[in-house]
Amino acid sequence: MKQAFKRTITTILLIFPAIFVLAQTTVSGVVTTKQGEPIPGVNIFIKDTYDGASSDDEGRFTFRTSENAKQVLMATFIGYKSWEQEIDLTSDIKLKIELQESVNTLDAVTITAGSFTADDEGRASVMKPLDIYTTPSANGDVMAAIRTMPGTQASADDGRLLVRGGDVYETATYIDGLVAAKPYYSKTPDVATRGRFSPSLFNGVQFNTGGYSAEYGQALSSVLVLNSTGKAENDNTGISLMSVGGEANHTSSWDKSSLMLSGGYINFSGYDKIFNSNIDWEKPVESVNGTAVFRYKPRSSGLFKAYVTTDYGNLAYNVPAGSDGHPMKISNRGTTVYSNLSYRDCISDKSCYRVGVSSTFQDQQTGLAADDVNTREWSVETRFALVHDLSEGVKLTWGANGTSHLYNQDYIQDEGETYTGEFDDHLLGVFVEPEIKFSKNLAIRPGIRSEYSSVINRWNVAPRFAVALKTGENAQLSGAWGMYHQTPQPDYLKLTTDLDFEKATHYILSYQFGDVSERLFRAEAYYKTYSDLVTYSAEENGLPSNLQNTGDGYAGGLDIFWRDQKTIKGFDYWVTYSYIDTKRKYKYYPEKATPEFISDHTFSVVGKYWVNKINTQIGMSFTAASGRPYNDPNSTVFNGEKTKMYSDLSLNFSHVFYLGNQYSVFYCSVNNVLGNDNILSYRPSDLADAQGNYNLIPVKRDLKRMVFMGLFLNF
Template identity: 25%
Template sequence: MTHLQCHIKRAVSFIICGIVVIAAVIPMQAQQRGQTVIKGIVLNEKGKPLHLAHVMVEGTSNGDVSNREGRFQIEMPSSGSVVIVVSMVGYAPAKEEVNVEAAKTVEINFQLQRKQAKLDETTVTADAFTTGDTEGVTLSPTEVVTTPGAAADIFRSLQTFPGVSNMDEGSGLFVRGGDVSEVSFVLDQAPVIHPYKYERPTGGVFGTIPPFLVSGTYFSTGGFSAKYGNAMSAVLAMESKGMPDANQFDANIGMAALSAGGAVPIVPDKLGVRFSGNRSLSQFMFKVNGLADDFEQAPMGADGNFSIIAKPYQGTTIKFFNYVNSSRVGVPVPQPSFDATYRSKEQNRLHNLQWKQLWSNWLVKTSASVNRYQNDRQLGGLDLNEADRAYKLRSDLEFSGFENMIWYAGMEWGRFGNEFTGQLPGDEDILDPTADFYTIDEQYFTKRLGGYLESEYQLLPQWKLRLGVRMDYENHAKEWTIDPRISLQYQVANHSNIRLASGRYHQYAEPFQYNSATGNRNLGVQQAWHYIAGYEFKKSLFHVRMEGYYKSYDDLIIEDEQQNLSNTGYGEAYGADFFFKYSDFMRTPFNGWISYSFLRSKRLHPRQKSGSIDYEYAPSAFDITHNLNVVAKARLVDMLTGGFTYRYSTGRPFTPVISAEPASGGYYLPVEGSVHSQRLPHFHRLDLNLSYYWVPKQNWSVIFYTSVSNVLDRKNVTDYTYNNDYSQRRPIYSDYSRFVYAGVTINLEL
């Protein structure tokens, strides 16, 4: 164990002990009689609850932040007359004097009004989509679960949004001409270094984090805030659920999984826990669908979550989030010279301790996290064990004390490592167990330091500006990066706006790429520039967005004949996105959305030719020209709902094999044609679902659901394979033929 790990372990142990003490002390405090309390609800001008409004006792640091129901509660140390001040960005502050009597509870409600202006105030977001229960969101967690074909997966649901390319039938997020590795994933300020289950080069089959573990997500496909670094294309920031307000229990029984979970407020508004567990058993599901023979080991796994949330003092929240999942799979993979089976066993652990503190107009968030990942993979003679580690400390600060301006600042420090043991092929194109292999036992580590400063300023009633700068340093690259970022939004009318955004985004090499044997110790930092212009209209049930963008890439890491790897790559991506959405799930008898993306993406590619490397500037592997998604849901009869999702995308580019050269041992090495000069056939898929919502008694619900994926049973081509001498090519079809799934979900609130 390293010196850093020891320090983090001691720090986490110390804070856990603190939580245990809190758990013991809070019940004793709650038993004390005669608390003096001010509580109430904060509403907007339409009478709807306002989330995250600051409610403070004037002249003190005593206060609270309203929850999703707009509720707040302040414990008073003494009686007397006080002034309560309520504020929220975009609303005029409100004050009211309250006379507090000892051992009494005073209830007071506030209704905030929009600041007086010719047009509604704006909020700057450069092409950001969110999921959650907050005002102005695009998808709620319920809609994630009810989207046909999404398999109740956050990432698959986001694939139906514009700007995300359908590379295959997995959950990988390829954003605006960028690779899946160019997306940063964050949960409660902690990095999620392996965000996919059943990983593969295009991401994975599912996302790691289930939708009902999070209260909301922020997904930006470009021009995102200076808060986020080390990502050239996109960021997905998730927030786990907070303090439970009631005893809740749920269970799910499906053809491939059994799960259960709950939430218990041990001491209301003071101490609560959330927990869940899931066991995947897909053998029965594949047998019903006639696919059991496609696997040596059908996908199976388990995951569990346990979170403790404590509010020991007014304005203080401590959350200890723990999530563990494991999975394994074995599937035949045809190879030119032998019959192979790919086997994988992986485990992912995330532990994060977060502290939030509100002082008057200051909001501070600090977290310490550990993310551990391990994967054992076998294919032919390949036998590789990978272990990745991420240790992160992060703190974010928000100050809203100035009129028409909010300041944001933060710092982060992390240590990241890759460890590899096992055996690798002498030639990456030959995996036959009888071929030559070599053993490895290597470890690589890097350290990163970063910080940012950003402000959001209401220039005029119609104009809002967000200006920020970010700096990062990594010990191997040995250079500071400076990333300026700017967003400007103009409110055309009460329900429409025009937005512009630009910024520079850097991304460091992975730790293992710095090794001297197959990498380069002197690798620099990759970078991209984003330029975005868009229009948005949102009124009542309708939401329309149109955006155009251009991205330039420089200093990309590519294969180099002399140095193994170098920063000589470059590229570009440009395109346009369109999004139309009507209503929300169950709000009207019908709801849905249509998204379309046009994309052109090119990069410099290395090409192996008879022992040397040539370079071609050609379409990238993720240059999916057209993407179309149509999602529709309708209430059919009473509480019976149905829906469909249709997906179409241009076939992805691939490099054809045009001949082969003999190699030792009777093997052949492929000779490739022009890079990405051919495309797979176009992708089509139609998914249907049906669900019935039953309420046996108040606060109890049962949902029966069934779905049919790939209803038309289309044989989408995912790749090509060749015979031993590469003289014959045959398509590899998707494993997702017509597929039936069914189950029942039970939710209880006690």
């Protein structure tokens, strides 16, 4: 009946234009942020109708509607909460709409040291999910996007985070304050991996390159803290169609709770057939994954979060490294399950607490030619922390965590020999950390952490200290010092437990000037010393022997960050530069040397421009890095040679369109647009020529040029 009535009215209005004009009501106004800045491209419409408009460059909008009486006006835009308000269409309406940032997708990456605080959030790089998705070189990977931040290495052949001279294992990943023991998909030689967790699950990514809080341990170099989203406010169904697979998700929201279920499938077989890969694939990467996210908010101060994800992957390829002159087959398949349960609430208006438990289970089968390596790991962490506002200028945080780690590995050689390594470790950690604000210009944060590891039967004590001094309205000078410990890696503990903690000491001084929402400059100098690093001798069977804590080293350098979101309207860019000088003696190194994953100089620039008229964002990222050391067995100097400079120019664009009142995105990116044939390292073959010289095999990226397309639909 209603549709028939509308058709009749439409016919009448088409016949009588004058009446049509008089029967319509004008809705106009402006859309801004909480700070009063105009937001272009916002979709404003009357709910359950097609009447509406998009805001212009100044945030203004206007449209006419034949609807009457009371209706609901809505405004939606990526990165902001949906806005709605009941309006009376008996006369023209003029509104000022103020949008708030969404807890699910935030729209920028910022370094927040400009805010006056001595805590981690005040000195860390913070990246938001939308920024990860729109960084061309990242392809939706948290770790790849973080590598555009200062203090990191390009690591195109690895994919994991390498921070300020530290090895991969020296960076710990936390989700809602709980450790994620396996944050990456399995790593195999010559093939880069990527982060396991989707950026859309988090409302912020905090990356700290050193000098971090006493709340965290078991990381010699840095911590990556992922803060997950809260309760979803709306029902939503999403379908993603990608050039490498697909994904589907559905969210249901109720009064006090929400549930999100998602599943995905990835297969690179098509890429292997279309593009000329540098890898001799026998089975390109194939994986399937599933995720469930449940949120329950019993009251305003309380929130329960439950997050479970699982994935299965399979791959196989050949590398030219066989001792008999033939390629060696490398394969990997396995399953990983990660769960994270947490609850936070307040005891009073001055005391709040967080409790939680996380669990990681991984079962991996790796094939190395005719040898098989079967590894099973299970890690469970429980943690609690309490925060007390003791007075206006004093806040005290304290807590504890306990971690159980079960490890078992069978190395089955072709000859029938089986080597079994296993251990159980129970780690207990406690910390206390006050933050004291002497005035609006000076704050300090002393802290101390202590840990006990049962597998090595040793305690450690780690004092830490941070200070922040406000030197101007938008300027801050800050510093940090601290001691950090880490239990030796499972590859060592499976062979011997007669080891000690590895140790590092950080010294950091930084200066920052500017407004994080407009223009920001930051420079940070650091120096880091290592001691008690694990060293060993490499045996012919590939297993290490004579493991000891006799290694040491240092890393020092300068990181520079500049971001400008104001000079050119609609254009946002940031530039980073990192210099590092580092050497260490660890693993099988015969002498102190620069590790093979280090580039002395790394430069990155990322730019994004929003074209309002066509609802499209164009992005560019460029990374250049000086050559990395590699070991030539024909040389007398260990790690004495270097590769040529590495460079990568990547482009992308994202076109936003609406299906009803839900936004959808068409996305396309091209990595290494110029097709540079970057040599990332060299690996010596196992065969020597008549003169005793070994051939060097260049290590390159899987695909010289990567093209990715995706259609992300929301309903």
